[in-house]
Amino acid sequence: MKHEYIYEDVKDFDLEHTFECGQCFRWNRQPDGSYDGIVRDRVVNIRVNNDDGRKDMILSPCSAEEFEQLWMPYLDLGRDYSIIKRQLSEKDPIMKKAIQTGNGIRILRQDLWETMVSFILSQNNNIPRIKGCIEKLCEEFGKLINTSGSTQPFYTIPTPEVLAQLEAEDLSVCRMGYRASYLIQTARQVLEMGGIKSLQEKLEKAENGTQVLEILQTFQGIGPKVANCIALFGAGRMDTFPIDVWVRRVMHELYGIDKKHTQEMEDFAKKHFGEWGGIAQQYLFYYIRERNRKEAEK
């Protein structure tokens, strides 16, 4: 009998919107609508019982202690999103609509190294293929996770120590193309600076968001966009604003900013969305992709 943990009456949380808004790559929808996810060396299933508007979140397997220490912060459940949503909705009808569409998105507080790997692989790539590259990488070079009773094996993300010893050809089985050498070089750079813990401390000590981005951009394969994603999803910097092709589309179609004017977009985001830029960006990202998906269906 698996141990379950029930988090009762969860607010502002939607499984699909949170796990399929492009911020994470190791959560998979199950036939019953629940999600299996791999985080560090844990595997868990999360489902939500929707009872007359009241939602209970059920994690399995999960102890009370594990919930407090791992899942509570990971799922960002300590934050009151209703205040943020209200602030963003005011004075901006476009954002208001986007928030309605992606209602229940939470920004996951992911592992720093995992986000570095994930978003280095994300460049000039599409989400299904990114997921495939990451899974193959874990299968080949990660550690098998002990899940007693599970039919299917799960693996961790390989550490910088493991990846630093490889050559680009070793990764050819993962089909990540030219990004393979970026990954290896970045792993080596991380070791040179004393390991991932050391980088984490460095980021925590940074004076502001700009400095965080500067540090991240010293790694091979990490430019402005990828650095913003790592800062947002892997370092808890909610004040960042990753600008990718989809956000460019939103900024152009909905806010009337020229697609080439990146600086103008950054200034607009800072002024308009301020400290919650990252959350605003996720709503916009989800909104435009959802709209695009529905258009394609027709």
Add this chain to the structure above:
DNA sequence: TGCCAGGTGATCG
């Protein structure tokens, strides 16, 4: 078949 995908690095005016 050519274009696109959560871009970046290198190179050239």
Add this chain to the structure above:
DNA sequence: CGATCACATGGC
């Protein structure tokens, strides 16, 4: 600086 191009891979 800003513009331009190559870079692997697979889906449509």
